[in-house]
Amino acid sequence: xxxxxxxxxxxxxxxxxxxxxxxxxxxxxxxxxxxxxxxxxxxxxxxxxxxxxxxxxxxxxxxxxxxxxxxxxxxxxxxxxxxxxxxxxxxxxxxxxxxxxxxxxxxxxxxxxxxxxxxxxxxxxxxxxxxxxxxxxxxxxxxxxxxxxxxxxxxxxxxxxxxxxxxxxxxxxxxxxxxxxxxxxxxxxxxxxxxxxxxxxxxxxxxxxx
Amino acid sequence: xxxxxxxxxxxxxxxxxxxxxxxxxxxxxxxxxxxxxxxxxxxxxxxxxxxxxxxxxxxxxxxxxxxxxxxxxxxxxxxxxxxxxxxxxxxxxxxxxxxxxxxxxxxxxxxxxxxxxxxxxxxxxxxxxxxxxxxxxxxxxxxxxxxxxxxxxxxxxxxxxxxxxxxxxxxxxxxxxxxxxxxxxxxxxxxxxxxxxxxxxxxxxxxxxxxxxxxxxxxxxxxxxxxxxxxxxxxxxxxxxxxxxxxxxxxxxxxxxxxxxxxxxxxxxxxxxxxxxxxxxxxxxxxxxxxxxxxxxxxxxxxxxxxxxxxxxxxxxxxxxxxxxxxxxxxxxxxxxxxxxxxxxxxxxxxxxxxxxxxxxxxxxxxxxxxxxxxxxxxxxxxxxxxxxxxxxxxxxxxxxxxxxxxxxxxxxxxxxxxxxxxxxxxxxxxxxxxxxxxxxxxxxxxxxxxxxxxxxxxxxxxxxxxxxxxxxxxxxxxxxxxxxxxxxxxxxxxxxxxxxxxxxxxxxxxxxxxxxxxxxxxxxxxxxxxxxxxxxxxxxxxxxxxxxxxxxxxxxxxxxxxxxxxxxxxxxxxxxxxxxxxxxxxxxxxxxxxxxxxxxxxxxxxxxxxxxxxxxxxxxxxxxxxxxxxxxxxxxxxxxxxxxxxxxxxxxxxxxxxxxxxxxxxxxxxxxxxxxxxxxxxxxxxxxxxxxxxxxxxxxxxxxxxxxxxxxxxxxxxxxxxxxxxxxxxxxxxxxxxxxxxxxxxxxxxxxxxxxxxxxxxxxxxxxxxxxxxxxxxx
Numbered sequence: 001x002x003x004x005x006x007x008x009x010x011x012x013x014x015x016x017x018x019x020x021x022x023x024x025x026x027x028x029x030x031x032x033x034x035x036x037x038x039x040x041x042x043x044x045x046x047x048x049x050x051x052x053x054x055x056x057x058x059x060x061x062x063x064x065x066x067x068x069x070x071x072x073x074x075x076x077x078x079x080x081x082x083x084x085x086x087x088x089x090x091x092x093x094x095x096x097x098x099x100x101x102x103x104x105x106x107x108x109x110x111x112x113x114x115x116x117x118x119x120x121x122x123x124x125x126x127x128x129x130x131x132x133x134x135x136x137x138x139x140x141x142x143x144x145x146x147x148x149x150x151x152x153x154x155x156x157x158x159x160x161x162x163x164x165x166x167x168x169x170x171x172x173x174x175x176x177x178x179x180x181x182x183x184x185x186x187x188x189x190x191x192x193x194x195x196x197x198x199x200x201x202x203x204x205x206x207x208x209x210x
Numbered sequence: 211x212x213x214x215x216x217x218x219x220x221x222x223x224x225x226x227x228x229x230x231x232x233x234x235x236x237x238x239x240x241x242x243x244x245x246x247x248x249x250x251x252x253x254x255x256x257x258x259x260x261x262x263x264x265x266x267x268x269x270x271x272x273x274x275x276x277x278x279x280x281x282x283x284x285x286x287x288x289x290x291x292x293x294x295x296x297x298x299x300x301x302x303x304x305x306x307x308x309x310x311x312x313x314x315x316x317x318x319x320x321x322x323x324x325x326x327x328x329x330x331x332x333x334x335x336x337x338x339x340x341x342x343x344x345x346x347x348x349x350x351x352x353x354x355x356x357x358x359x360x361x362x363x364x365x366x367x368x369x370x371x372x373x374x375x376x377x378x379x380x381x382x383x384x385x386x387x388x389x390x391x392x393x394x395x396x397x398x399x400x401x402x403x404x405x406x407x408x409x410x411x412x413x414x415x416x417x418x419x420x421x422x423x424x425x426x427x428x429x430x431x432x433x434x435x436x437x438x439x440x441x442x443x444x445x446x447x448x449x450x451x452x453x454x455x456x457x458x459x460x461x462x463x464x465x466x467x468x469x470x471x472x473x474x475x476x477x478x479x480x481x482x483x484x485x486x487x488x489x490x491x492x493x494x495x496x497x498x499x500x501x502x503x504x505x506x507x508x509x510x511x512x513x514x515x516x517x518x519x520x521x522x523x524x525x526x527x528x529x530x531x532x533x534x535x536x537x538x539x540x541x542x543x544x545x546x547x548x549x550x551x552x553x554x555x556x557x558x559x560x561x562x563x564x565x566x567x568x569x570x571x572x573x574x575x576x577x578x579x580x581x582x583x584x585x586x587x588x589x590x591x592x593x594x595x596x597x598x599x600x601x602x603x604x605x606x607x608x609x610x611x612x613x614x615x616x617x618x619x620x621x622x623x624x625x626x627x628x629x630x631x632x633x634x635x636x637x638x639x640x641x642x643x644x645x646x647x648x649x650x651x652x653x654x655x656x657x658x659x660x661x662x663x664x665x666x667x668x669x670x671x672x673x674x675x676x677x678x679x680x681x682x683x684x685x686x687x688x689x690x691x692x693x694x695x696x697x698x699x700x701x702x703x704x705x706x707x708x709x710x711x712x713x714x715x716x717x718x719x720x721x722x723x724x725x726x727x728x729x730x731x732x733x734x735x736x737x738x739x740x741x742x743x744x745x746x747x748x749x750x751x752x753x754x755x756x757x758x759x760x761x762x763x764x765x766x767x768x769x770x771x772x773x774x775x776x777x778x779x780x781x782x783x784x785x786x787x788x789x790x791x792x793x794x795x796x797x798x799x800x801x802x803x804x805x806x807x808x809x810x811x812x813x814x815x816x817x818x819x820x821x822x823x824x825x826x827x828x829x830x831x832x833x834x835x836x837x838x839x840x841x842x843x844x845x846x847x848x849x850x851x852x853x854x855x856x857x858x859x860x861x862x863x864x865x866x867x868x869x870x871x872x873x874x875x876x877x878x879x880x881x882x883x884x885x886x887x888x889x890x891x892x893x894x895x896x897x898x899x900x901x902x903x904x905x906x907x908x909x910x911x912x913x914x915x916x917x918x919x920x921x922x923x924x925x926x927x928x929x930x931x932x933x934x935x936x937x938x939x940x941x942x943x944x945x946x947x948x949x950x951x952x953x954x955x956x957x958x959x960x961x962x963x964x965x966x967x968x969x970x971x972x973x974x975x976x977x978x979x980x981x982x983x984x985x986x987x988x989x990x
């Protein structure tokens with residue numbers, strides 16, 4: 001299932017302010033009541049980005065791409081509004097529906113909850129990077145074959161989440177598929193056929209290896 | 211471009227005899243089409259079809275699964291600004307002032323709009339809007355708009371609004387309902403109806419047993435994943451609107467009228483659309499004028515403006531399905547023969563009218579001689595409703611079909627047998643056994659809640675711990691609506707390529723693919739060789755996609771246009787073959803002499819002989835003509851599992867049996883049926899728009915707390931289509947988007963009763979309600 005992005009201070013040095021380190025130092029009650037005075041209360045204030053636009057280099061679908069955005073711009077908005085990659089969709093913009101799922105270092109992440117600045121230095125794969133209409137991935141082709149879509153607005157998120165699931169578990173059971181896609185919502189009601197498409201792609205990859 | 215054609219008039223002398231009805235029980239039916247129309251496809255064509263009725267993946271699939279399909283939300287134009295609506299933060303108020311000075315002063319803000327209306331009747335009503343260089347700056351600016359309200363008392367919910375002392379949403383002379391409805395407090399009605407028949411008092415006097423019950427459905431929101439929005443782009447006096455809409459022509463008409471510009475200067479485009487379910491049939495939305503506002507902002511700023519609502523706004527002002535309180539009284543003989551039905555309904559469409567739910571009660575159980583319906587609209591301080599997938603019918607079927615289930619229980623009659631006893635539709639009569647077999651109806655608990663026999667006992671072993679299983683069923687009805695203003699143009703180019711050109715939008719139903727199949731079947735070519743041009747108001751007019759009209763409105767025009775193009779091609783081929791055009795037939799991309807397949811030319815060879823660049827045939831859909839049956843029949847069966855310790859209900863399986871005429875593409879048709887069951891189960895178990903009784907704003911305006919059915923809740927869903935020839939047009943097609951959601955709520959609720967022996971009369975069927983019903987049943 002698509003995850004919320006990891007806290008930015010996990011994994012690598014971040015130039016931006018870290019909510020987690022602030023919570024550690026200032027305590028949850030202070031964080032809950034006010035965000036004013038953050039800079040003076042956090043020990044050893046980190047370098048701050050912005051408020052003006054900054055230039056970032058994002059590695060998207062294998063190629064470095066440069067964007068100049070305000071530090072508050074999400075990865076979703078950077079992809080859609082600045083890099084013309086509109087496959088990831090804005091639907092709930094609070095991590096509740098999975099329509100904006102992209103792969104960050106192979107893991108499914110809801111891009112509406114990740115800042116573009118925090119995506120620097122990571123491998124980002126969008127649904128466009130998984131295949132093209134002329135050369136679809138096995139899962140994408142299975143979605144078409146099984147008619148696992150109607151309006152299609154949730155479809156890119158499901159394709160990315162399903163791709164991540166199959167990478168981790170090439171032969172998931174029906175229960176594992178449900179769990180793997182649990183973070184994605186569809187309003188037209190295509191779930192059953194999405195499960196069938198994941199199973200068909202799983203079988204196709206088994207056939208290829210044998 | 212050819213001239214706009216005049217609609218053909220029915221010709222009383224033109225008669226075809228079609229073999230109509232269900233396969234296996236077809237009967238000759240005389241139909242009288244319009245001048246120039248062709249014999250409808252009927253049962254005899256089923257065996258002959260090459261493409262019609264064969265499953266075919268939708269043609270836009272590869273674009274959608276790779277993220278290449280361009281939705282309105284994906285449109286980006288050079289210099290484009292981002293708009294944002296600002297809605298009222300209170301449910302009832304007078305607006306004293308709107309101060310936009312701080313927003314206007316913010317760097318990056320390019321245009322500001324404010325409402326002229328001073329009266330707020332629901333939280334989320336349009337107050338102001340901004341356009342700025344980025345979505346973030348637009349959000350900043352929206353926060354800087356200061357609105358000063360004089361708040362008024364409000365009423366947040368149907369049953370609260372019906373109190374005589376409830377705050378009034380409207381002065382009585384301002385009710386948004388017809389003059390023919392009475393008015394009192396917040397209540398308008400009863401609505402005049404033509405469905406009444408017989409004498410219910412007499413019918414109840416003749417009854418040997420009666421049942422009375424009250425049932426309640428809350429408000430649902432449409433929650434399409436692509437929120438409402440447009441991109442507005444002026445080039446001089448020419449306005450292009452990219453719209454996420456179910457009705458591009460309604461957007462053109464509504465926006466042009468609001469702005470006072472000519473329709474010829476307004477073009478509306480919708481290439482792909484991310485869900486609407488009835489909320490996107492107007493120029494903007496029922497509770498907002500955002501499309502017009504976006505055009506005004508774009509004009510003010512001198513730049514294109516993309517304006518999309520956010521998820522919170524989407525829940526508040528883009529429509530919803532009315533809540534409904536239904537009181538049903540049934541009278542019957544001991545053998546199940548109905549003697550009278552009295553159906554009463556109070557619905558709230560928020561600040562709008564039109565909250566009726568009597569459709570299913572009016573149409574079902576047609577053998578009952580005595581029927582009366584009374585419907586009232588109740589106003590609340592909430593966003594206006596909009597049609598939502600068979601508007602009013604899912605609620606109404608929950609009322610009437612729950613009551614029928616209760617009657618069956620009191621009579622000790624199988625619910626299917628009770629329906630059959632009172633059934634007037636030959637189609638539904640044939641559907642009952644099909645559905646019962648598919649669900650394994652014989653496994654149902656003969657005594658509701660009794661685990662010693664029936665489903666759980668016989669088929670799946672004894673009751674396991676706290677889990678109980680049950681089976682239920684319910685009926686639904688829908689209508690064969692047709693938009694007779696639908697046009698289609700078929701163009702065959704001199705290189706043999708074929709285009710179907712029609713303005714209608716594809717909202718994700720598989721419409722593109724269906725029209726290609728219809729044209730290809732008639733032309734004798736492959737559907738993959740037909741290019742669809744659609745979703746653009748510069749093309750011949752197509753219908754708004756509401757009421758399940760799209761396929762059966764446009765397909766007959768496409769088929770007739772293709773037939774006319776084929777005749778012209780056959781005339782060209784006749785010259786090449788030295789044969790008479792009347793002796794030619796078309797199949798597999800070739801035109802051949804009937805009975806002599808060796809004498810043939812390819813479609814392309816014939817096309818190459820045309821004078822000029824193309825053959826263009828533009829036709830207007832003929833009027834709907836005689837049909838084998840009236841309404842569209844459907845029935846549904848559900849199996850559920852209830853945990854009697856936690857109250858959690860899980861749908862195990864659903865079967866939907868539906869009539870949609872002759873299905874063009876069963877693959878996409880059944881996707882719609884499956885989707886309806888899933889959305890219906892979501893309404894039955896989870897969805898509930900909650901307004902705070904203290905402040906009147908929405909408690910759950912997102913997609914976590916306004917819970918919709920998710921992958922983990924998914925069940926086994928089966929769609930069975932019962933093809934019926936002759937739906938009253940030359941393709942015998944009918945709609946399918948709405949009918950299969952009508953019975954779902956009742957089918958699930960009836961299955962829950964069968965599982966636990968306690969009746970849930972208020973939706974959604976949440977664990978607390980299950981536990982309460984169980985506790986009441988134990989006390990009784």
